[in-house]
Amino acid sequence: MQKSDSTLDDRAARPRGRGRPRGFDRGRALAQAMRLFWAKGYEATSIADLTEAMGIGAPSLYAAFGAKDALYAEALRYYEATYEHLVWGRFRTAPTARDAVTAYLLDSAAVLTGGPDDHPLGCMVTLSAVGSEGHAELGEMVRKARAVTLQRLEACLSAAVATGELPASTDVHGQARLIQAIQAGMSILARDGASRDELEAVARRAVAGWGAGF
Numbered sequence: 001m002q003k004s005d006s007t008l009d010d011r012a013a014r015p016r017g018r019g020r021p022r023g024f025d026r027g028r029a030l031a032q033a034m035r036l037f038w039a040k041g042y043e044a045t046s047i048a049d050l051t052e053a054m055g056i057g058a059p060s061l062y063a064a065f066g067a068k069d070a071l072y073a074e075a076l077r078y079y080e081a082t083y084e085h086l087v088w089g090r091f092r093t094a095p096t097a098r099d100a101v102t103a104y105l106l107d108s109a110a111v112l113t114g115g116p117d118d119h120p121l122g123c124m125v126t127l128s129a130v131g132s133e134g135h136a137e138l139g140e141m142v143r144k145a146r147a148v149t150l151q152r153l154e155a156c157l158s159a160a161v162a163t164g165e166l167p168a169s170t171d172v173h174g175q176a177r178l179i180q181a182i183q184a185g186m187s188i189l190a191r192d193g194a195s196r197d198e199l200e201a202v203a204r205r206a207v208a209g210w211g212a213g214f
Contacts, residue, residue: 032053033065034076034124037072037075037124042130050071069135069138076138083115088152091103091104091107091156097156097157101206101207102203104179105183109200112199113196122187126183126188146180150176150177150180153180154173182202182206185202186199
């Protein structure tokens with residue numbers, strides 16, 4: 001995996017600090033690392049930031065999670081496993097494509113603005129700039145996660161065409177990209193302080209013209 005100079009320095013330095021505390025909770029430590037990466041991004045999050053948030057010393061961090069890039073990758077997987085159902089749960093069980101897309105955007109509005117546990121604003125995957133920061137493999141991991149959104153939306157819209165909910169002339173890929181772009185924009189607006197009500201209004205406006213090139 002490609003390493004930046006800062007990552008190599010972090011690994012080489014391995015500063016001394018308090019070791020793993022008694023009763024170390026790996027899952028809790030990982031959750032704290034995820035929230036920090038989510039809020040600050042990869043580059044702006046230092047090893048010192050991580051050890052303070054996770055409540056462990058640097059040697060224990062390296063022993064438990066490896067280098068900073070490995071910790072970020074695990075934190076990203078933890079993020080997906082923890083929050084994915086909040087955005088996609090109702091989408092999967094909706095009776096129509098319109099209901100599915102509406103649920104996806106409305107539930108995104110709730111999660112992106114802090115959700116049930118006052119987590120950082122916006123989407124960790126959408127807002128991640130790790131690929132442009134020189135970490136090629138982490139960037140590819142994030143791009144693949146974003147691609148899943150497009151694939152799910154395309155499958156939903158294709159099914160709607162097959163059942164007649166949407167006309168056969170529907171540009172499935174283009175419409176899926178549009179929905180994805182709307183949700184990505186909502187993520188940026190949430191990070192900038194837009195309220196849940198504002199984003200829900202965006203979601204409802206987005207599907208108001210369903211079937212007519214919404």
